Amino acid sequence: MVAAPAVSTQTDWFALADQALAGEIISRAASHRLLSAPDPELLEQLAAAYRVRRHYWGNRVRLHFLLNAQSGLCPEDCHYCSQSKISTADIEKYPFLAQEKILAAAERAYTLKAGTFCLVISGRSPSERVFEQVLETVHEVKARYPMKLCACLGLLNDDQTRRLAEAGVDRVNHNLNTSEAHHSDICTTHTFKDRMATLKAVQSAGITTCSGGIFGMGESHDDIIDMALTLRQLNVTSVPLNFLIPIPGTPFEGRQQLTPTQCLRILCLFRLLLPSQEIRIAGGREVQLRQLQPLGLYAANSIFIGDYLTTPGQAARADFEMIRDAGFVLEGQMGEK
Numbered sequence: 571m572v573a574a575p576a577v578s579t580q581t582d583w584f585a586l587a588d589q590a591l592a593g594e595i596i597s598r599a600a601s602h603r604l605l606s607a608p609d610p611e612l613l614e615q616l617a618a619a620y621r622v623r624r625h626y627w628g629n630r631v632r633l634h635f636l637l638n639a640q641s642g643l644c645p646e647d648c649h650y651c652s653q654s655k656i657s658t659a660d661i662e663k664y665p666f667l668a669q670e671k672i673l674a675a676a677e678r679a680y681t682l683k684a685g686t687f688c689l690v691i692s693g694r695s696p697s698e699r700v701f702e703q704v705l706e707t708v709h710e711v712k713a714r715y716p717m718k719l720c721a722c723l724g725l726l727n728d729d730q731t732r733r734l735a736e737a738g739v740d741r742v743n744h745n746l747n748t749s750e751a752h753h754s755d756i757c758t759t760h761t762f763k764d765r766m767a768t769l770k771a772v773q774s775a776g777i778t779t780c781s782g783g784i785f786g787m788g789e790s791h792d793d794i795i796d797m798a799l800t801l802r803q804l805n806v807t808s809v810p811l812n813f814l815i816p817i818p819g820t821p822f823e824g825r826q827q828l829t830p831t832q833c834l835r836i837l838c839l840f841r842l843l844l845p846s847q848e849i850r851i852a853g854g855r856e857v858q859l860r861q862l863q864p865l866g867l868y869a870a871n872s873i874f875i876g877d878y879l880t881t882p883g884q885a886a887r888a889d890f891e892m893i894r895d896a897g898f899v900l901e902g903q904m905g906e907k
C-alpha cells in the first residue's frame with residue numbers, strides 16, 4: 571500500500587496578507603499561529619507582511635526624532651521605565667528644558683531628515699506651568715521647522731487636548747503599552763482605562779493619535795493580540811512598537827524573553843492587524859533585533875533616528891546605511907512621498 575503524501579500544516583501567510591489588504595481582521599487563531607511559528611517560516615511571514623507594507627507605504631521609511639524634554643522625577647511606577655519613582659537607574663534628571671535647548675534639538679531633528687519631532691516629558695501629567703511652556707515651545711518649533719510635532723505629555727484631559735490642538739500640535743503619543751489584562755502587572759499607579767481616556771480626549775480634540783506598546787514584559791501572545799486589536803479599534807494613526815530594554819535599576823532589570831526572530835514575528839502581526847497604519851520600530855531596536863534590524867523594515871515603515879529617552883540609539887549614519895543597503899528610501903519631511 572502506498573503511503574498518502576504528508577499534508578503540510580504550514581499556514582498560508584500570503585493568504586493572511588490578502589485578507590489584511592481586503593480589510594478583513596485576521597483571526598485570533600491565525601494570529602497565534604503567526605506568533606508561534608518556527609523560525610524557518612519567518613522569511614515567508616516577512617514577505618507576507620511586506621506585501622501589505624508595500625501596498626500602503628511602498629519602500630519608504632519615515633523618521634521620527636525623540637527629545638526627552640523633562641527627565642526623571644516621575645511619581646508613577648511603570649516597571650519598565652528608568653524615570654519612575656521606583657527606579658534606581660543612573661539617569662540624568664532635569665526639569666522642563668529651556669526653550670533654546672529644545673529648539674537646538676528640533677534643528678538636529680530637521681538636519682537628520684526627521685519628518686516628526688517628538689517632544690516627550692516624564693510625569694503622570696503636566697503641571698499647568700509646564701503645560702504653558704510646552705504650548706509656547708510648540709509654537710516656536712512649528713514656526714521654524716517644517717516638521718510634524720508629536721507631544722507625549724502623560725495623562726491629558728479634554729481641556730488640555732483642546733489647547734494642544736489650538737497650539738498646532740499635530741499628534742499626541744500615549745502608549746497603551748500592553749493589554750488591559752496585563753496592565754496591572756506593569757504599573758499600579760494608573761490604569762489601562764486612564765490611558766484609554768487620554769487617547770479618547772486626544773481624538774475628541776481632533777488630534778491624531780500615536781499609540782503602541784512594549785514587548786518583553788511577561789505578556790502572553792493573547793496580550794499581544796489584544797493590544798493590537800484595541801489599537802485597531804481605536805483607529806490610531808501611528809503605532810510605535812518597543813522591545814524592552816531591561817535597564818538596570820528598574821523592576822524589569824535582567825528580563826529577557828525576546829529573541830530577534832520573535833520581535834520580527836510581532837512586527838509582522840502588527841502589520842497584518844493594522845495594515846495601513848504607520849508602524850514604527852521604536853525603543854530596543856538595536857538591543858533586541860540586533861543584526862536583524864533591517865529585516866524589520868519589511869513589516870514596519872518607520873524608525874526613530876537618534877537616541878531614545880534615557881538610552882542611546884545607534885549612530886544616525888548606521889541607520890541611513892541600513893535603510894539604503896536594504897533597498898528602502900527615506901520619506902520626505904512632513905510625510906510627503
Ligand code: SF4
Nearest residue numbers: 644648651654692693
Ligand atoms: S512611562 Fe512615563 S508615566 Fe510611567 S514612570 Fe516613565 S515617565 Fe512616568
